[in-house]
Amino acid sequence: xxxxxxxxxxxxxxxxxxxxxxxxxxxxxxxxxxxxxxxxxxxxxxxxxxxxxxxxxxxxxxxxxxxxxxxxxxxxxxxxxxxxxxxxxxxxxxxxxxxxxxxxxxxxxxxxxxxxxxxxxxxxxxxxxxxxxxxxxxxxxxxxxxxxxxxxxxxxxxxxxxxxxxxxxxxxxxxxxxxxxxxxxxxxxxxxxxxxxxxxxxxxxxxxxxxxxxxxxxxxxxxxxxxxxxxxxxxxxxxxxxxxxxxxxxxxxxxxxxxxxxxxxxxxxxxxxxxxxxxxxxxxxxxxxxxxxxxxxxxxxxxxxxxxxxxxxxxxxxxxxxxxxxxxxxxxxxxxxxxxxxxxxxxxxxxxxxxxxxxxxxxxxxxxxxxxxxxxxxxxxxxxxxxxxxxxxxxxxxxxxxxxxxxxxxxxxxxxxxxxxxxxxxxxxxxxxxxxxxxxxxxxxxxxxxxxxxxxxxxxxxxxxxxxxxxxxxxxxxxxxxxxxxxxxxxxxxxxxxxxxxxxxxxxxxxxxxxxxxxxxxxxxxxxxxxxxxxxxxxxxxxxxxxxxxxxxxxxxxxx
Numbered sequence: 001x002x003x004x005x006x007x008x009x010x011x012x013x014x015x016x017x018x019x020x021x022x023x024x025x026x027x028x029x030x031x032x033x034x035x036x037x038x039x040x041x042x043x044x045x046x047x048x049x050x051x052x053x054x055x056x057x058x059x060x061x062x063x064x065x066x067x068x069x070x071x072x073x074x075x076x077x078x079x080x081x082x083x084x085x086x087x088x089x090x091x092x093x094x095x096x097x098x099x100x101x102x103x104x105x106x107x108x109x110x111x112x113x114x115x116x117x118x119x120x121x122x123x124x125x126x127x128x129x130x131x132x133x134x135x136x137x138x139x140x141x142x143x144x145x146x147x148x149x150x151x152x153x154x155x156x157x158x159x160x161x162x163x164x165x166x167x168x169x170x171x172x173x174x175x176x177x178x179x180x181x182x183x184x185x186x187x188x189x190x191x192x193x194x195x196x197x198x199x200x201x202x203x204x205x206x207x208x209x210x211x212x213x214x215x216x217x218x219x220x221x222x223x224x225x226x227x228x229x230x231x232x233x234x235x236x237x238x239x240x241x242x243x244x245x246x247x248x249x250x251x252x253x254x255x256x257x258x259x260x261x262x263x264x265x266x267x268x269x270x271x272x273x274x275x276x277x278x279x280x281x282x283x284x285x286x287x288x289x290x291x292x293x294x295x296x297x298x299x300x301x302x303x304x305x306x307x308x309x310x311x312x313x314x315x316x317x318x319x320x321x322x323x324x325x326x327x328x329x330x331x332x333x334x335x336x337x338x339x340x341x342x343x344x345x346x347x348x349x350x351x352x353x354x355x356x357x358x359x360x361x362x363x364x365x366x367x368x369x370x371x372x373x374x375x376x377x378x379x380x381x382x383x384x385x386x387x388x389x390x391x392x393x394x395x396x397x398x399x400x401x402x403x404x405x406x407x408x409x410x411x412x413x414x415x416x417x418x419x420x421x422x423x424x425x426x427x428x429x430x431x432x433x434x435x436x437x438x439x440x441x442x443x444x445x446x447x448x449x450x451x452x453x454x455x456x457x458x459x460x461x462x463x464x465x466x467x468x469x470x471x472x473x474x475x476x477x478x479x480x481x482x483x484x485x486x487x488x489x490x491x492x493x494x495x496x497x498x499x500x501x502x503x504x505x506x507x508x509x510x511x512x513x514x515x516x517x518x519x520x521x522x523x524x525x526x527x528x529x530x531x532x533x534x535x536x537x538x539x540x541x542x543x544x545x546x547x548x549x550x551x552x553x554x555x556x557x558x559x560x
Contacts, residue, residue: 004085004089004105004107004108006089006092006093006105007079007082007086007089009093009097011078011079012074012078012090012093012094012097013097015027015028015074015078016032016097024436026432026433027074027094027098028073028074028077028078028431028433029431029432029433029434029466029468029469030070030074030431030432030433031432031433031436032098037127037130037131038131040127040131041131041132041134041135044056044060044128044131044132044135045135047059047060056145057145057197058196058197058199060145060146060149061145061146061148061149061152061197061198062149062197062198062200063146063149064145064146064147064148064149064150064151064152064153065149065150065152065153065156065198066149066153067146067149067150067153068091068149068150068151068152068153068154068155068156068157069153069154069156069157071090071091071094071095071150071154072091072153072154072155072157072158073157073465073466074090074094075087075088075090075091075094075154075158076158078090080537081533081535081536081537081539082536084110084112085108085110087158088108088110088155088158089105089108091150091151091154091155091158092105092121095147095150095151099127100126100127100147100150101123101124101125101126101127101144101147101178102123102124102125103121103122103123104121104122104123104124105119105120105121106120106121106122106179107119107120108120110159112159115159115160115161115184116184117155117159117161117163117182117183117184118181118182118183119155119163119165119180119181119182119183120179120180120181120182121151121179121180122177122178122179123144123147123171123177123178123179123180124177124178126144126147126170126171126178128143128144128145128146128147128172129143129144129170129171129172129178130171132172133171133172138172138173138174139172139173140173141170141173142166142167142170142172142173142178143170143172144167144170144172144178144180145197148165148166148167148180149197149198151165151180151182152164152165152182152198155182161184162184162185163182163183163184163185164182164183164184164185164188164191164194164195164198165180165181165182166180166181166182166188166194167179167180168180168181230263230266230267230270231407231410231411231414232404232406232407232410232411233406233407233410234403234404234405234406234407235406236399236403236404237399237404237406237407240267240396240397240398240399243394243396244267244270244271244274244396245274247271247394247396248271248274248275249274249275249276251365252393252394253346253365253366253367253368253390253391253393253394254268254271254366254367254368254394254395254396255367255368255369255370255391255392255393255394255395255396256268256367256368256369256370256396256398257369257370257371257395257396257397257398258369258371258397258398258399258400259371259400259444259446260371260445260446260448261401261445261446261447261448261449262398262399262400262401262446262447263398263446263447263448264329264369264398265284265327265329265369267396267398268282268284268325268327268367268369269282269327271325271367272324272325272327272365272367275325275365277323277324277325277365280321280322280323280324280325281320281321281322281323281324281325282321282324282325282327283317283320283321283324283325283326283327284327284329285298285299285317285326285327285328285329286329286330287328287329287330287331287332287333287334288329288330288333289330292335295334295335295338296337296338296341296354297314297316297354298316298317299316299317299318299338299341299342300316300318300341300345300351300352300353300354301313301314301315301316301318301319301351301353301354301356302314302316302353302354302355303353303354303355303356304355313353315353316351316353318345318351318362318364319351319360319362321362321364322362322363322364323363323364324364324365325364325365325366325367326364326365326366326367327367327368327369328342328366328367328368328369329368329369329370330369330370330371331368331369331370331391332370332371332372332374332377332382332383333372336382336384339383339384339387340384340387342387343384343386343387343390345362345364346366346387346390346391347390349361349362349363350362366391368391374388374391374392375388400443400446401443401446401447401449401450402441402442402443405439408435408438408439408450409435409439411447411450412430412435412438412450412454413429415450415451415454415455416429416430416454416457416458416467419454419455419458419459420458423455423458423459425458425459425461425463426463426464427458427461427464427465427466427467428464428465428466429466429467430457430466430467431466431467431468431469433468433469434457434466434467434468434469434471434472437469437472437473438450438453438472453472453473454467454472456471456472456474457471457472460474470550519558522554522558523558523559525544526540526544526551526554526555526558529543529544530555537551537552
């Protein structure tokens with residue numbers, strides 16, 4: 001394929017957005033960072049000095065490879081309806097837009113059906129060659145390691161097979177420019193010498209493994225048992241962790257406080273698992289879910305004939321939890337008669353089944369939880385004061401998710417792993433922009449709400465793709481931050497929070513007077529945009545100011 005020409009790159013420039021107030025730069029859904037080449041030069045120098053040239057090359061190559069993988073996603077998204085060549089050259093165009101190098105295509109042959117590929121490109125103004133020469137002078141080997149990694153990662157992701165690029169000329173060796181050639185790895189006779197640079201670093205990796213082992217040993221000394229099913233790194237989480245760990249070794253009754261959805265039952269289960277009672281039963285009861293007339297029989301048990309329908313004697317939750325832990329969730333919803341019996345159990349350590357005169361000794365660790373203000377409930381006469389004092393010996397307040405922002409990435413990663421296994425989906429992860437949106441939400445439903453949002457994202461995200469903002473917040477995306485974008489001339493222009501341009505009072509009134517429904521209007525607008533773009537959904541999406549996945553979603557919705 002010869003005479004390769006770059007398409008107009010305004011579609012790519014529109015991907016680059018600046019949010020100066022938040023200190024964010026976006027390329028599509030991925031967060032970017034502007035760095036001085038002088039800083040990158042110092043990084044290369046430090047790497048080479050500390051781990052040697054070979055290890056530094058491997059690290060930088062893998063960094064570039066990871067960057068290329070991300071940009072390949074943008075190529076198929078932004079130009080999914082274009083020709084294969086126009087779609088592929090998104091990579092070289094983005095490499096130039098990102099300030100790495102000027103790329104001139106020499107030859108590009110892609111046989112998608114047979115999996116064949118041959119690419120040859122000239123690189124001018126390579127930042128890597130430039131900074132390497134400044135630090136070390138001219139050398140006798142190619143040095144554009146990160147950029148070679150980018151070209152290989154981009155092309156491998158684009159074609160679905162490992163394409164290996166190598167520098168056959170390099171400006172750092174005295175050439176006037178760099179020249180790269182890429183083809184399937186098996187077609188290079190010396191591929192075995194080059195592929196190790198794309199593999200995990202055995203030496204650095206082993207050092208990291210050793211460091212992790214040391215950290216694990218240190219944590220095992222400081223905290224002998226890990227808290228099961230709990231994930232967090234924020235200061236609020238660590239404070240709760242410390243309180244629960246200290247309580248676990250005792251028999252004290254614990255009162256877990258916090259908003260709905262913060263994970264009170266998970267903390268209760270963790271407390272049980274960390275305690276000497278861990279091999280005994282853990283019994284959970286949601287007091288708010290039990291009818292008032294059944295609460296006492298459920299908690300304390302019932303003898304045969306105690307009331308109509310009691311055809312057999314039955315142990316209550318306290319007896320079933322004997323030797324272990326009983327978790328009473330929403331304890332503030334207990335009716336006053338049940339509160340009186342609960343107080344006696346806590347004070348005497350014995351229960352009396354409904355309809356029975358005998359008392360039974362029990363050994364139960366009580367963990368209660370509520371999201372209501374028990375002190376206010378006491379003042380209102382809805383909760384016994386003496387029971388409140390008995391439960392409030394060891395209160396632990398779990399902060400809401402909005403105060404534990406540092407926990408969100410860890411929770412999201414765990415939830416994505418769980419739901420992609422549950423729904424048999426291969427998901428690459430959550431994009432940087434989507435993660436930022438998740439961290440800025442208020443989360444009134446806390447961890448439970450986050451869990452629901454992530455499950456929806458896993459279901460809506462494409463197979464092998466990334467979870468994006470529109471997959472998480474369908475129908476009600478978070479407010480977009482003000483940003484600066486690159487306009488068609490390549491100049492920076494200030495753009496306020498994106499919003500649809502006004503249709504004008506005449507057009508709006510005409511639509512209302514004609515009785516056109518919003519659904520019909522949306523359907524006609526989408527169909528007209530697709531017609532104008534000659535069926536090219538990517539072009540139609542750009543015309544409407546949305547992404548292609550958003551257009552696909554709306555088309556499916558309006559055609560349903």
